[in-house]
Amino acid sequence: MHPSDTGREFLLNETALRKLDEPAAADAIGRPVRINGRQGTVVGVVRDFHHRSFHDAITPLCIVTGINWYGRCAIRINAARLKPALASIESTWNSIFPDHLYKYDFLDDRIARFYKADHMLLKLVQAFAVIAIIIGCLGLYGLVSFIAEQKNKEVGIRKVLGASLRSILWLFGREFAGLLLIAFVLAAPLAWRAMSNWLEGFAYRVEIGAGVFALSVLIMLLVALVSVGYKSVKAALMDPVGSLRAE
Incomplete structure (x- = not known):
């Protein structure tokens, strides 16, 4: 020009x-x-x-x-010489425009402000996700404790009759497999809809593939395994004679 x-x-x-x-x-x-x-x-x-x-x-x-x-200009600066470059720019500005306020910001900061609301939403979702996982773990642990108490006699009889550790663990696991399946079937469509609505706010968006839900299933199984595993193994390894006497 x-x-x-x-x-x-x-x-x-x-x-x-x-x-x-x-x-x-x-x-x-x-x-x-x-x-x-x-x-x-x-x-x-x-x-x-x-x-x-x-x-x-x-x-x-x-x-x-x-x-x-x-009113403003863009300047490329060597990051290794950031401080002297900023000082030189300020000195030059003040010598040419002594009556005008000198302010500066960085391009990456301006770009970050474009997505400030998205970052806040991400932190909020992460916080609620952690809270939900903790509550879910406590709920699963309480439920497996209750089921273990209810099946105390059954587990004792099965062990006396020669049931393996794997079969005892499956006795508890199948109780939760159905619950987890129902939870996923109910939650997956709602999650897909919520993510789609959020992505509609972008002119350029990624597609929600099956990999997202596959990863969700793996995380859900891992959380359930951690929550249920300890109590289930403890119940499966208990002395069958003691449990039958208690009954």
């Missing part, structure tokens, strides 16, 4: 070029256009890039300069 430009020359992105019904950038160069009430000439076309968050699709963009509009 011309150094003496005062807002009469425009740089367009590819999306804006398509809005002008121009098939090629070369055909648009030099074309006079009127954008937002300002008359100018197209002097260049840049590739589409994201200037907003991924919540929004790429929109038509017109880049224009104006001497009276200068």
